[in-house]
Amino acid sequence: MRGGGRFSCGGWARLFLVKHSKIFVFSLDIVHFFLYIVGVKRRCFVVGFSGSRSLSSSSPAAVLLAACVRGAVASGAPVAVGCASGADALVRSLCSSARVFAAASSSPAALAARSVAFVRALAAVAGSLLVSAPSGLCPRGVFPSRAWVSGASPSGSWSSLALAVGLGVSVFVVGLPASSLPAWWGGSWVASSRFGVAGFSFRSPVLSLFGD
Secondary structure (H helix, E strand, C coil): CCHHHCCCHHHHHHHHHHHHHHHHHHHHHHHHHHHHHHHHHHHCCCEEEEECCCCCCCCHHHHHHHHHHHHHHHHCCCEEEECCCCHHHHHHHHCCCCEEECCCCCCHHHHHHHHHHHHHHHHCCCCCEEEEECCCCCCCCCCCCCCCCCCCCCCHHHHHHHHHHHCCCEEEECCCCHHHCCCCCCCEEEEEEECCEEEEEEECCCHHHHCC
């Protein structure tokens, strides 16, 4: 500083750098925090997988399901799956980090409880998706509900899908033609694509009003 209380050019430059460097650092902190939040939000949803216990690894449905698993893993999304054979086993073989929901026993009640816990875990995380490869038609009496519905002939795959829809979870079915999909109330099946795989999603503007 020179006489008269005025700063020299060098003094002004140093003051500018000190003040604005703090602003710059603060701005970077905001940017880093924003990017962190965006990254967390992009990865927070969970992709669950289910399907027939008799699914052959060489079947067309298995090929589609496997492509979805690889796509989910590549996206960085957490994967969840059950402990059964067939579709569950295929998913576990492709994603060693998957969260596995295991049944307490092989009794029908224990298997249903496992599937309920699995679907409710998906429903607890906004934006989650259930990808399924059922082996056949939806049993009579299985429909979207917030509780487990077994129907006339039990099908864990379809009951899980129905529960997921009832709880507001997005669902995506692969390996079946449109003619094999159930006519559930409150929405309709729409041809769509997930992870580059063609399938059908159930769109339900009515049921979405009753989500958690």
